[in-house]
């Protein structure tokens with residue numbers, strides 16, 4: 001505002017219009033003079049997302065949006081209803097580079113990172129369209145959030161800004177396939193969010209087979225980064241483990257997982273019966289509760305993730321960057 005010769009306090013006013021009133025046009029900012037609004041229109045733009053498709057699950061009220069970004073690329077966003085409120089699953093990239101074998105989001109390759117506003121607008125547009133307000137956020141949609149570190153941390157500072165939405169980052173979970181150097185960087189920021197780590201296998205041999213990133217950052221380095229994260233932030237890590245029939249759902253794998261996680265002390269394992277995707281031949285495990293019992297009996301906290309929106313391909317690993 002100073003640069004365009006206006007009072008500094010106007011910046012706060014505009015920020016509130018954008019983040020509290022979710023203004024889509026400078027002309028909605030009625031406490032800003034028409035002359036200033038004209039300058040703003042000339043120098044800046046307010047981005048928006050367009051809804052290309054909205055699918056509502058008949059089973060559980062989950063809503064999946066296919067959003068068109070300002071440049072025509074597309075991403076998916078999912079709104080879920082829990083007893084404790086509404087949770088939104090956000091995409092952070094158009095496509096994904098990580099190549100996890102079981103995940104649909106990576107199948108059509110990577111196009112580009114999302115900007116902070118494109119991550120944020122998934123919330124604002126979804127709230128506007130659904131009439132529901134978002135209580136918690138999971139960064140678990142398309143893309144690897146830590147591979148777009150700058151935009152994701154900027155987004156987190158916008159959503160938690162006291163002059164705007166003022167959301168506590170305790171209501172945010174960020175899921176990563178395990179970019180060790182970025183986990184270390186995130187630990188330094190100590191933001192108070194929950195870190196979820198997509199583990200899916202306890203040994204290098206098995207993990208590298210289904211998650212190529214493991215060839216760069218192996219299991220031992222990943223677990224060390226998780227331990228350091230906990231020591232630095234005091235926040236327990238949540239490990240995601242998608243159970244795939246005949247791949248990682250046997251008692252021997254459970255035993256290896258226990259041996260791996262036991263020394264960490266506090267952690268939580270979220271078991272996900274793998275969601276089937278068109279491109280893969282991985283099938284849901286039929287021994288989810290047996291696997292869970294092995295973990296809990298040895299003192300590891302393990303829950304089974306409820307699958308929401310499976311009938312509209314809105315479940316974990318089923319999101320895509322196009323309407324295909």
Ligand code: SAH
Nearest residue numbers: 103140144175176177198240274275316317
């Ligand atoms: N790139 C991040 C976030 C996106 S995926 C990450 O890898 O964590 C969100 C979660 O869904 C991850 O735990 C991911 O491993 C899991 N997931 C991917 N495909 C899945 C599938 N087919 N079934 C169940 N979970 C899946």
